[in-house]
Amino acid sequence: MERVLWWLIAGTKGGVNRARMINALRDRPYNANQLSEVLELDYKTIRYHLKVLSENGVVTSTGNGYGAMYFLSPAMDANYALFEKIWEKIGNKFK
DSSP states (O other): OHHHHIIIIISSTTHHHHHHHHHHHHHSOEEHHHHHHHHTOOHHHHHHHHHHHHHTTSEEEESOGGGOEEEEOHHHHHTHHHHHHHHHHHGGGGO
16 A cells, blocks of 8 residues: 555655545545535546546545545555655645
């Protein structure tokens, strides 16, 4: 999981948005539209990043289509401290 998180957060252009999404989903589940509103990002951007996070085992969803709710995966929940460590190292660049 550590390598995946480094790549998803620090190694790609969309890492900041993905980190913001992980932080938001830590607090509570959201659907894509809600995340779009909370993070003030375009809906299509949110959908793209949710797909990437899902394909890499960081988030999971319940439901279908527009109303699907997204949660942190059990693996991400178990490794959240690792995410915080990575974000602490690189996040200062984006604040």
